[in-house]
Every structure is written in C-alpha cells, then in structure tokens.
Amino acid sequence: MSLDPIDFSDLKNKTAVITGGAGVLCTSFAEALASVGANLALLDLNEEAAVELAGRLQAETGVQTIGIQADVLSEESLVVAREIIHSELGSVDILVNGAGGNAPSATTGIEQLSDPGDLESSFFGLKLDGFKSAFDLNFIGTMLPTQVLAWDMVERRKGAIINISSMNAFKPLTKIPAYSAAKSAVSNFTEWLAVHLAPMGIRVNAIAPGFFLTEQLKFLAFDEEGNLTPRYQRVHQKTPMNRLGKPEELKGTLLYLASDISSFVTGVVIPVDGGFNASSGI
Numbered sequence: 001m002s003l004d005p006i007d008f009s010d011l012k013n014k015t016a017v018i019t020g021g022a023g024v025l026c027t028s029f030a031e032a033l034a035s036v037g038a039n040l041a042l043l044d045l046n047e048e049a050a051v052e053l054a055g056r057l058q059a060e061t062g063v064q065t066i067g068i069q070a071d072v073l074s075e076e077s078l079v080v081a082r083e084i085i086h087s088e089l090g091s092v093d094i095l096v097n098g099a100g101g102n103a104p105s106a107t108t109g110i111e112q113l114s115d116p117g118d119l120e121s122s123f124f125g126l127k128l129d130g131f132k133s134a135f136d137l138n139f140i141g142t143m144l145p146t147q148v149l150a151w152d153m154v155e156r157r158k159g160a161i162i163n164i165s166s167m168n169a170f171k172p173l174t175k176i177p178a179y180s181a182a183k184s185a186v187s188n189f190t191e192w193l194a195v196h197l198a199p200m201g202i203r204v205n206a207i208a209p210g211f212f213l214t215e216q217l218k219f220l221a222f223d224e225e226g227n228l229t230p231r232y233q234r235v236h237q238k239t240p241m242n243r244l245g246k247p248e249e250l251k252g253t254l255l256y257l258a259s260d261i262s263s264f265v266t267g268v269v270i271p272v273d274g275g276f277n278a279s280s281g282i
Contacts, residue, residue: 010260012037015089019072019145020099022049024214025164025247029096032251033258034061038094041085043070043078043145064089072099072141078148091152094258097142097163102179105130111174123177131178138182143189153202161197162257163190163206165269170208170277183208187269194267203266205257210273211235213244240275 016033020026021042030040034057042065044050050067058065066088070081085092109121119125142163153159167173169187172180187206194204211232213221221232221244228236236242253272256262271277 006261008036008255008259008261011094011255011258014038014093015041015085015091016094016096016258017041017043017085017092017145017149018096018098019043019070019141021067022046022053023098023101025209025212025250026096026098027053028247028250029098029254030057030065031248032255033094034063034065036255037061037063038258039063039089040065041081041089041092042067043072043081043099045069045071072097072145073136075144075148078145082149082151085149091156092149093153093159095146095149095153095159095161096254096258097145097161099141099145100138100164100182101134102176103130103134103137106134106176106178108175108177126177134176134178135182135185138179139185139189142186146193150197150202154197154200157201159202160258161193161202161204162254163204165190165206165208167208167210167271167273167276169269170271190269191267198266203257203262205262205266206269207250207253207257208269208271208273208277209245209250210239210271210276211244212247212250214247238276238279238281239273240279243274245272245274 016038018026018029021030022044030042030053034040042050042054047067047069054065054067068081068084071077108123110118113122146161150159150161163186165187166183168180169183190204190206197204221228223229250272253270
C-alpha cells in the first residue's frame with residue numbers, strides 16, 4: 001500500500017490575502033505561504049511597505065505577489081482591494097485577518113487602581129475614542145474584511161479563514177482592556193463564524209500568539225541597556241519556555257490551518273505561546 005506524502009502542496013497557486021500584510025508577524029505569514037507556492041495579496045495601510053515586501057517575496061520565490069493599500073475599517077477601501085485581487089490574482093482562497101494592534105490612547109497608566117487619586121491613570125481615565133480605536137481595529141478589522149473578501153469562498157463552497165487572536169483573549173493583561181476585549185471577541189467570532197459557514201465548506205480558525213519578539217515589543221521589553229524590563233521579566237517567568245517567541249515560529253500553525261491537511265478542523269483557536277496559557281505561574 002502506498003502512502004501519499006503529507007505536505008502543503010495543495011496550497012500551490014491558491015490565492016491568499018493577508019490584511020496588515022506588511023507587519024512583522026504577517027511578514028512571517030506571507031513568507032510561509034509564498035514558500036509553498038501560494039499567490040499573495042498583501043493589504044496594508046502602508047502601501048509602500050506592502051509593495052516592497054511583495055516585490056521581495058516575488059523575487060525570492062517566483063510566486064505572484066501584490067501589495068495593495070487598504071483600510072480594514074473601510075468597506076469602500078476593501079471593495080477596491082477585492083477588485084484589484086480579482087483582476088490580478090483571481091478568486092480568494094485563503095484570508096488571513098492579520099491587521100491589529102494596540103494604541104497608547106487605549107492603555108491605562110497603571111496596572112491596578114489602589115488609590116482614588118490615580119483615577120486619571122486608571123480605567124476611568126480612558127477616553128471612548130481611544131478605546132474604540134483599539135477595539136475596532138482588532139475586531140471590526142477582522143469582521144469587515146471577512147464580509148468583503150470571503151464571498152469567493154461561498155461561491156466555490158470552499159475556503160479557509162484564519163483570524164489572529166491573542167493570549168489576551170485567554171488571560172487579559174493589565175493596562176490594555178480594549179485590546180484584550182477585542183481579541184476575546186475575535187476568538188468568539190471565530191467560533192460563531194465557523195458554525196455559520198460550515199455548510200459552505202469554509203473553515204474558520206484562529207491563532208493566538210503569546211509574546212513574540214517584534215520591533216515594537218523590543219521597546220517595551222528591554223531597557224536602554226538591553227535588559228528585560230520588570231514587566232517582561234514576569235512574562236519570562238510565566239512562560240514555561242522562559243523566552244519570547246520568534247515570528248517564524250508561527251509559520252507551521254498558519255500553514256496547517258490554511259491547508260487541507262486540517263480539513264476537519266474548524267472553530268478552534270490555537271495558542272502558540274511557549275506554554276503561557278497552560279501555566280499557572282506556580
């Protein structure tokens with residue numbers, strides 16, 4: 001009896017769209033999909049960065065890759081992007097909702113309120129516009145691109161949607177209530193949409209990264225002398241692998257969820273976190 005090899009060959013020549021496509025983690029996603037022959041549309045507010053990354057990946061792998069300026073909170077912008085994708089790459093097979101992030105205006109100055117005199121630095125000092133900016137980017141910025149870009153999958157009764165949740169959905173971190181609430185909503189929405197679209201043959205799953213060493217995080221995790229800040233010393237202590245993740249360590253999970261290898265997997269949120277979610281810290 002012969003056995004078929006287990007690989008990601010089914011992704012070759014598929015069209016994958018990545019929102020937030022020029023970001024650090026999404027760059028790793030794009031590299032992974034390009035390495036197995038998927039054609040790519042990288043959507044990002046920063047058109048220059050998206051086009052530059054697309055050019056590099058196409059030169060390195062030979063896959064057709066385009067960078068498109070798009071705003072995940074604008075239906076009009078996403079419709080224009082869809083028309084460009086259809087024109088240059090064809091129908092969408094895979095959607096990675098990678099756009100997201102936190103904002104200083106949605107972050108409290110203190111971890112816990114223990115003095116009534118600190119109200120302005122606490123939850124009570126947050127402004128609605130700041131809270132909405134982080135919540136909408138992460139949740140509406142997942143929901144709206146799915147509404148606009150997943151139509152092709154419905155027509156073909158096949159497709160894969162991969163959302164990006166976070167460890168904050170499992171265990172909300174101090175100081176970032178809007179981001180934590182939004183990622184919790186993303187996880188719940190992933191499960192809801194997986195049930196809703198299952199009869200159409202569309203799988204919906206999510207990845208929940210733990211703490212990854214990105215350029216943005218370096219400024220929060222390390223002081224000027226290159227030592228871990230007290231907050232990130234605690235992150236290490238509560239992560240059984242005792243380190244931060246590397247963006248390339250997300251590639252395997254992404255390819256698994258995008259490929260037909262996981263054809264009976266839908267509605268799951270997979271932590272990639274060095275054991276953070278499994279640990280009580282004791």
